[in-house]
Amino acid sequence: MNKKQKKMLVRIAITAVLFISAEIIEFEGIYEFIYFLIPYLVIGYDILYKAIRGVFKGQLFDENFLMAVATVGAIGLKEYDEGVAVMLFYQIGEFFQSYAIKKSRKSISDLMDIRPDIANLLDENGDETVVNPADVPIGSYLIVKVGEKIPIDGIVISGESTLNTSALTGESRPRDIKMHDEVISGCINMTSPIKIKTTKSYDDSTVAKVLDLIENATSNKSKSEDFITKFAKYYTPIVCYAAMALVIIPPLYNIIRGNEANFSEWLLRAFSFLVISCPCALVISIPLSFFAGIGGASNKGILIKGSNHLENLAKVKYLVFDKTGTMTKGVFEVNGIHHNVLTNEKLLEYAALSEIYSNHPIAMSIKKAYGRKLKKEKVESIKEIPGEGIISVISGKNVLVGNEKLLKDNGVEPISCKCVGTIVHIAVNNEYMGHILINDIIKPTSAKCIRELKKTGIKETVMLTGDLKSIADNVKKELGIDEVYSELLPDEKVSYLEKILERKEAHEMVGFVGDGINDAPVIARSDIGIAMGALGSDAAIEAADVVLMDDDPIKIVQAIRVSRNCLKIVYENIWFAIIIKVLFLLLSAIGKSTMWMAIFADVGVMIICVLNAIRALYIRRV
Amino acid sequence: MKKTYEIDVDCANCANKMEEAARKTEGVKSCTVNFMTLKMIVEFEDNTDEKETMKKVLKNCKNVEDDCEIFF
Numbered sequence: 246m247n248k249k250q251k252k253m254l255v256r257i258a259i260t261a262v263l264f265i266s267a268e269i270i271e272f273e274g275i276y277e278f279i280y281f282l283i284p285y286l287v288i289g290y291d292i293l294y295k296a297i298r299g300v301f302k303g304q305l306f307d308e309n310f311l312m313a314v315a316t317v318g319a320i321g322l323k324e325y326d327e328g329v330a331v332m333l334f335y336q337i338g339e340f341f342q343s344y345a346i347k348k349s350r351k352s353i354s355d356l357m358d359i360r361p362d363i364a365n366l367l368d369e370n371g372d373e374t375v376v377n378p379a380d381v382p383i384g385s386y387l388i389v390k391v392g393e394k395i396p397i398d399g400i401v402i403s404g405e406s407t408l409n410t411s412a413l414t415g416e417s418r419p420r421d422i423k424m425h426d427e428v429i430s431g432c433i434n435m436t437s438p439i440k441i442k443t444t445k446s447y448d449d450s451t452v453a454k455v456l457d458l459i460e461n462a463t464s465n466k467s468k469s470e471d472f473i474t475k476f477a478k479y480y481t482p483i484v485c486y487a488a489m490a491l492v493i494i495p496p497l498y499n500i501i502r503g504n505e506a507n508f509s510e511w512l513l514r515a516f517s518f519l520v521i522s523c524p525c526a527l528v529i530s531i532p533l534s535f536f537a538g539i540g541g542a543s544n545k546g547i548l549i550k551g552s553n554h555l556e557n558l559a560k561v562k563y564l565v566f567d568k569t570g571t572m573t574k575g576v577f578e579v580n581g582i583h584h585n586v587l588t589n590e591k592l593l594e595y596a597a598l599s600e601i602y603s604n605h606p607i608a609m610s611i612k613k614a615y616g617r618k619l620k621k622e623k624v625e626s627i628k629e630i631p632g633e634g635i636i637s638v639i640s641g642k643n644v645l646v647g648n649e650k651l652l653k654d655n656g657v658e659p660i661s662c663k664c665v666g667t668i669v670h671i672a673v674n675n676e677y678m679g680h681i682l683i684n685d686i687i688k689p690t691s692a693k694c695i696r697e698l699k700k701t702g703i704k705e706t707v708m709l710t711g712d713l714k715s716i717a718d719n720v721k722k723e724l725g726i727d728e729v730y731s732e733l734l735p736d737e738k739v740s741y742l743e744k745i746l747e748r749k750e751a752h753e754m755v756g757f758v759g760d761g762i763n764d765a766p767v768i769a770r771s772d773i774g775i776a777m778g779a780l781g782s783d784a785a786i787e788a789a790d791v792v793l794m795d796d797d798p799i800k801i802v803q804a805i806r807v808s809r810n811c812l813k814i815v816y817e818n819i820w821f822a823i824i825i826k827v828l829f830l831l832l833s834a835i836g837k838s839t840m841w842m843a844i845f846a847d848v849g850v851m852i853i854c855v856l857n858a859i860r861a862l863y864i865r866r867v
Numbered sequence: 868m869k870k871t872y873e874i875d876v877d878c879a880n881c882a883n884k885m886e887e888a889a890r891k892t893e894g895v896k897s898c899t900v901n902f903m904t905l906k907m908i909v910e911f912e913d914n915t916d917e918k919e920t921m922k923k924v925l926k927n928c929k930n931v932e933d934d935c936e937i938f939f
Contacts, residue, residue, distance in 0.1 A: 295933050302930050308880075343877050350903060464901045464908055474883050529879035529902075536903035 260288040281325035289332040306481045308523040315516040330841040338848030345855045353540035359412045359431045361396035378447045389434045397443045398450045404439035408432040414794040415546030465551025477524035488518035517833035517843040526851035530818040530858045537861035538811030546794035547804045554790040557773045558808035560754045567759035568710035573685040579614035584660045585679030599635045599646040645672040665719040694798035709738045761785025811861040818854045825850045868911045875936040888927040894920035
């Protein structure tokens with residue numbers, strides 16, 4: 246609580262005590278007036294002062310002015326307790342609002358705080374000094390101790406450790422690092438100290454970029470916010486004119502009918518209108534909901550770059566995916582060994598030894614699958630046939646490793662594989678020994694992602710890929726994706742996306758999920774571009790509207806749920822506040838609500854809206 | 868030329884009023900007030916003196932909301 250708030254709390258307390266005692270003691274005539282005037286001035290002097298200043302500046306619909314008119318009017322009608330109560334509740338409401346906003350602002354900011362406080366800089370003599378990360382030049386050497394955040398992006402020079410990336414990715418699985426690995430700022434060093442050489446300045450480091458992005462996200466305002474801003478602009482004057490009409494028309498009607506004008510009664514009802522005319526509850530809860538939603542998402546490794554993007558994400562009905570790296574791991578792996586005469590291990594050893602000098606992804610995957618150290622001395626000769634494979638002599642045996650053509654050309658009949666992927670056939674001494682199936686593996690959560698998306702109400706899932714039709718169709722079948730377009734060039738992906746954009750309805754959004762690097766044009770063209778596995782990739786963070794820090798497809802579902810939840814809360818607040826306000830306007834107009842009930846309703850709505858908005862912060866796991 | 872300034876204001880509607888007042892100020896091309904982070908992002912017209920313009924912005928904001936502050 247700051248000084249301003251403490252002072253306010255004291256004023257509220259004094260007023261409350263004086264007000265209650267005045268109610269109990271029951272003064273008469275002028276004494277009653279004086280005894281109520283004291284608490285009124287204690288609680289309301291600043292409002293009155295601002296109201297008078299406002300009049301000179303032409304701010305007639307300013308809420309201070311409206312409150313002043315309503316309460317002074319009530320006192321003028323000898324409704325002293327109404328006047329004081331309204332001012333008191335109004336100030337309590339304002340107090341609560343400023344307190345709650347400050348509190349939630351802080352708790353959301355704390356949640357997003359991945360800022361490293363210090364860097365341990367090493368000089369030439371190996372002495373370390375603690376400095377501000379912003380002052381560390383590129384190419385400096387830093388020590389990152391256990392429990393500390395890596396302050397700046399860099400490369401490990403010495404030491405091995407495990408990093409906790411959860412602050413950035415929302416993923417609790419730790420990441421192992423060793424010498425020459427790149428490390429990203431914001432990760433926490435968990436097991437042992439490491440020495441790193443910085444490759445960027447602090448401002449260009451991941452952590453600074455991410456923070457900048459989140460902080461500015463709520464500056465990109467959503468349509469709901471624009472709506473409320475406009476609504477607030479018209480709402481107050483309209484209610485004020487209605488109040489004026491209430492003072493003039495019914496008493497005039499009474500006079501015409503020959504009845505008593507009952508002017509003071511209608512005036513009191515009009516003052517209730519003025520009390521309800523402040524749009525604050527509405528205006529505050531909307532940006533707060535978005536801020537909480539964006540804050541909560543960032544804590545889970547989902548960066549949403551603006552309230553407008555969050556709104557669009559919630560309205561996604563068509564979701565288009567890239568295949569490689571998004572739905573599949575993007576790395577080749579041995580996925581099966583079929584028709585083998587030898588043991589799996591022996592077969593892999595022949596293949597790996599033949600490919601021993603190759604760095605081709607296929608060769609690498611075979612060597613990885615074999616997993617043991619290869620005995621170079623077993624390889625007597627290697628001859629590569631481009632586009633076909635390798636003929637080698639291993640431990641005195643003639644070995645063929647390659648495609649069907651290679652085997653057929655050498656007089657061996659291969660057995661075709663029914664599976665989709667790259668097939669490596671092996672023959673030893675002109676006898677067929679089996680084949681190895683290598684393909685890009687589908688991520689373990691991809692199928693669940695598609696299923697959950699369907700449950701969330703996504704109309705259509707589409708996959709665009711440059712890969713072969715057979716491979717793409719297989720992924721489609723395994724994941725249950727609705728539509729697949731394969732063998733596309735990068736610019737063709739854009740035109741396929743445009744076809745979807747043409748056939749959707751105006752309020753439906755088309756999202757595209759990719760790695761953000763080679764599909765930047767598609768991301769840019771879609772209504773909402775989502776880049777995944779973006780940790781450490783500036784290009785991806787730059788290009789997309791929504792950035793998923795790790796590469797788990799389930800995060801897509803989570804991101805959509807977060808945005809839907811947040812938008813639901815926004816609508817709840819809008820409707821709730823408007824309905825309660827209109828209800829109390831009606832009740833006041835027919836004289837069923839007093840002024841202090843009206844202000845109580847107003848403050849109550851605001852408190853409930855603020856509390857409801859905070860709910861956007863909490864995110865369920867998928 | 869875009870610049871970000873820290874601000875202080877108590878209520879969300881007042882922040883909206885400040886935004887509108889700033890937008891109407893001469894030399895300001897566009898302006899966004901972010902109530903949650905208490906920041907004002909001002910884009911200036913070409914060839915304007917930022918300091919002078921911000922003085923005017925502050926004056927206009929004070930006109931609509933007494934209790935506000937812009938730090939520049």
